[in-house]
Amino acid sequence: MRSFPVRRNTLVLFIVLFLLAIFAWAGWANWEYRQQAAERRAAIAAVQGELVPVATAGGDSAQFITPLEGKPAPAFTLPDLDGKKISLASYRGKALLINFWATWCGPCKIETPWLVELRNKYASQGFEVIGIDTEGDDAAPGSDAYAKDKSAIEKFVEQEKMPYPVLVDGDSISKPYGGLDDLPTSFFVDRNGKVVAAQIGINSESDIENNIKKALAE
Amino acid sequence: MRRLAIATATLLSLTALAPAQFVSKAAQGRSGKTEAVQYLFPEQVTLPAGKPAAVALHFRVAAGLHINSHNPKDDFLIPTTFSIPDGAGVKLENAAYPAGAMITLAADPTTRLSVYTGEFTINTRLVAAAGNHLVQARLHYQACDQEQCMPPKTITVAIDVIGK
Numbered sequence: 001m002r003s004f005p006v007r008r009n010t011l012v013l014f015i016v017l018f019l020l021a022i023f024a025w026a027g028w029a030n031w032e033y034r035q036q037a038a039e040r041r042a043a044i045a046a047v048q049g050e051l052v053p054v055a056t057a058g059g060d061s062a063q064f065i066t067p068l069e070g071k072p073a074p075a076f077t078l079p080d081l082d083g084k085k086i087s088l089a090s091y092r093g094k095a096l097l098i099n100f101w102a103t104w105c106g107p108c109k110i111e112t113p114w115l116v117e118l119r120n121k122y123a124s125q126g127f128e129v130i131g132i133d134t135e136g137d138d139a140a141p142g143s144d145a146y147a148k149d150k151s152a153i154e155k156f157v158e159q160e161k162m163p164y165p166v167l168v169d170g171d172s173i174s175k176p177y178g179g180l181d182d183l184p185t186s187f188f189v190d191r192n193g194k195v196v197a198a199q200i201g202i203n204s205e206s207d208i209e210n211n212i213k214k215a216l217a218e
Numbered sequence: 219m220r221r222l223a224i225a226t227a228t229l230l231s232l233t234a235l236a237p238a239q240f241v242s243k244a245a246q247g248r249s250g251k252t253e254a255v256q257y258l259f260p261e262q263v264t265l266p267a268g269k270p271a272a273v274a275l276h277f278r279v280a281a282g283l284h285i286n287s288h289n290p291k292d293d294f295l296i297p298t299t300f301s302i303p304d305g306a307g308v309k310l311e312n313a314a315y316p317a318g319a320m321i322t323l324a325a326d327p328t329t330r331l332s333v334y335t336g337e338f339t340i341n342t343r344l345v346a347a348a349g350n351h352l353v354q355a356r357l358h359y360q361a362c363d364q365e366q367c368m369p370p371k372t373i374t375v376a377i378d379v380i381g382k
Contacts, residue, residue, distance in 0.1 A: 104296045104360055105367040110326040136369025156294060182366040201366030202325045 066178060066187075068195040073098065073187060074176035078132065078167040081154055086167055088130075088193075095122075095215035096189040097129045097208070100170050100180050102136060103152040107202035108184045112160045114205040118212055119164050125216055126191065131162060134170030134180055141169070188215040254283050254361035254368060257375045258337070267348035267381035270311050275300070275340045275375065277357065284333035285359040287318025291332050296360040296370050300340050307351035308379045314341040324364050346381030353377045 068074070073096075077087040088098075099115060101108035119129045133153050139145035150168065157166050174180040177187065188197040188211040197211040258276040265271040279285055286295045302310040316339060318332030355375040361368050 102367070102369070103294045104370060106292075106295065106323060106329075106331060106362060107325065107366055109292075109294065110323065110329070152294065182368055184366065201363075202323075203365070204325070 066195065066198040068178070068187065069198065071195060072193045073189045073195050074173065076173045076176075078169050078173070080165055080167050081150070081157065086130075086165055091128060091130070092193055093126070093191055095125075095127045095191055095212070096187075097127075097212060097215070098132065098177075098187045098189060099129055100132050100134045100174075100177065100183055100185045102134055102183050103149070103156045104135070105183045109156075109160070111184055111202050111208075112162065114208060115164075116160065116162060118205070118209055122212055122216065127212060127216055129164040131164060131166040132170040132173075133166060133168045134174065134183060136171060136180075136183075138171050186211075188212065190215050190217075253373070254280050254371065255285060255357065255359055255373060256280070257357070257373065260377065262378040262380070263344075264380040264382055265344060265346045267346060270343045270345050273342050273344050273377075275342060275377075276337060277334075277340070278337045279335050279361070283361045283363050284321065284331075284335045285361045287332040287334055288315035289318065289332060291330060295331075296358070298334065298357065298359040300342065300355065300357050300375070302344075302353060302355045306353045306355075307347045307349060307381070308353050309345045310355075311343040311345050313343075316340070344379065346379045348381045351379045351381065353379050 073088060075088050077085050080086050097115065097119075099111075101112070115129050115131075119127065133149070135149045137145060137149070139149050153166065153168060156162075170180065177185070182200050184200075184202065186199045186208070187195050188199075190196050196214050199207065199211065256278045258278055260273070260275075263271075263273050265273070285298050288297050288299065290297055298315070300310070300313050300315075302308055316334070318334060320330045321333055321335075322328070322330055353376070355377060356372050357375055358370065358372045360370040
């Protein structure tokens with residue numbers, strides 16, 4: 001009877017160790033699964049040119065990986081609201097935020113005042129925002145739908161007092177920029193024309209500002 | 219044995235937390251590309267030929283998403299609209315849309331949006347010509363979640379309408 005407490009303690013110890021081992025294995029398996037899933041998503045992104053969310057260890061804001069990161073931002077020439085053709089190449093030497101948005105996009109409307117404020121704050125350091133309207137309807141220039149879109153864009157730009165260039169017909173360059181399945185989508189480009197970061201959806205003004213600083217620094 | 223029970227309970231609690239630790243809400247929300255709105259029923263209706271009849275059409279918005287109601291609170295937003303193309307053998311005499319639920323986005327608690335989430339019903343009055351008509355009606359909508367929006371979309375609402 002005297003040896004019973006020892007046997008019981010040993011039993012408890014073994015059970016605890018066993019459970020700890022299961023817990024450690026579950027944690028490792030979970031980490032391994034997440035790693036493999038992230039690699040699969042990155043591989044898909046590389047093939048499809050899509051932005052893919054990457055889960056972060058803390059907080060709710062997801063970061064995005066894009067196959068464009070570290071590569072030159074895809075070239076484009078698009079008309080502005082006056083019909084003047086504007087090319088990305090004409091902004092070489094500036095740090096850029098290329099912001100794809102649409103008039104019907106609520107989060108874009110929330111984000112726009114932030115972009116205006118940040119553009120004005122960092123313009124003197126060689127920073128510019130290029131807003132590219134992407135209505136998602138592939139309206140052909142000259143069509144009624146195109147005219148309707150243009151009218152809505154002009155109204156939006158006036159209402160939001162957007163001081164930066166706003167280009168239209170973003171649908172035509174959606175493929176090289178990853179499909180633009182969701183708006184707003186922003187790409188941050190350094191002074192050498194390389195993409196340094198990307199964001200899908202509305203995060204916070206500070207997240208945007210951090211990526212602007214990254215674009216200005218590199 | 220009490221110590222064993224406490225140790226086991228503690229470890230099981232920790233194990234339960236393990237799968238949640240690396241995945242953000244936004245990442246979970248974007249993990250799959252599903253249709254934002256699904257037409258549920260009816261697939262077939264029998265109506266008195268040539269006379270207006272009430273037909274309730276049921277739809278479901280995917281979890282985590284919302285679409286604008288028929289009367290969104292901002293001119294820029296795209297209203298949800300149901301239509302039947304001409305020549306379908308069935309005419310849409312009237313469509314009564316449900317009132318939207320008022321929500322705000324986390325990034326801007328001051329702006330209220332009128333939206334549909336979950337299941338919603340459009341109460342229509344249809345006039346069917348005599349005969350069997352496979353109607354390809356349309357629902358036009360624009361969907362968002364709390365952080366981002368998808369382009370406007372039109373889905374086909376297939377209804378077999380029998381006019382007798």
